[in-house]
Amino acid sequence: MEIMNNIMKIWLSEALQESGLSQSSLARQLSEKVHRPIYRSAVNKMLTGERGISAQEGIAIEEITKYPLPRKKTIPLMGYVGAGSEIIPYEDGWLEEVEIPPYITKDTYAVKVEGDSMEPFIEDKSILFYSENISPSLLLNKKAIVYTQDGRCFVKIIKQGSKSGLFNLESLNRLYPEIKDIALIWAAPIDWIKPPRF
Secondary structure, eight states: OHHHHHHHHHHHHHHHHHHTOOHHHHHHHHHHHHTSOOOHHHHHHHHHTSSOOOHHHHHHHHHHHOOOOOOOEEEEEEEEEESSSOBOOOOSSOSEEEEEOTTSOSSOEEEEEESSTTTTTSOTTOEEEEOOOBOGGGGTTSEEEEEETTSOEEEEEEEEOSSTTOEEEEOSSTTSOOEEEEOEEEEEEOOEEEOTTO
C-alpha cells in the first residue's frame, strides 16, 4: 500500500507540473468532477502522501490534467537463475507474466531465483529484473546475473579467474563453494529485486 501511495504522489506531482495547474486550481476542478468539495489542503496531502487518492479522484485528475495514470505493466518471466541450484534457461517462450514497478524501463527482463546461495541479500524465489547484458569484466566484484558458456544461468558475485577470459563465481552464503575458472558469455547488472513475499 505504501509503495502504491508513493507511486500515486509522484504521479500527481508530475501531472500538476505537466499541466501547469496549481493545487488550488486542481482542487476546484476536481470538486466539480467528483461532485463534492475537495480543498487545496486535501490536494497538498495527496502530494505529501498523508492522504491517498481514490480511484474516482485518480480518473478525474487524469481527465483534468490529461496526464495518464500509472497502469500496471507486466513483462515475461524468462526463466530461472541458480543461486545454489544449477539452472538451464527456459527457452520455449516464457513461464508467466510478472508485474514491474512503473520506473523500470520497457526493455527489461525478469528471472526467478532458485536456491539460497545469495541469501540474505537475494532470497530464494525472488524475482530479479535486468535490462542489459554487458561484458562480465565490467562487473567484477559485483552481484550479477551470468550466463555461462556451457549454458547455465546463475546469480553470483563475479570475481576475476586465474587467467583472462575466465571468472570465479562467488556466493554470499558460505555453505556454497566458489565456482572457479568458468567462461561467461554475458553478465547483467541487477536493476531491481522483488522479494518473494511481495
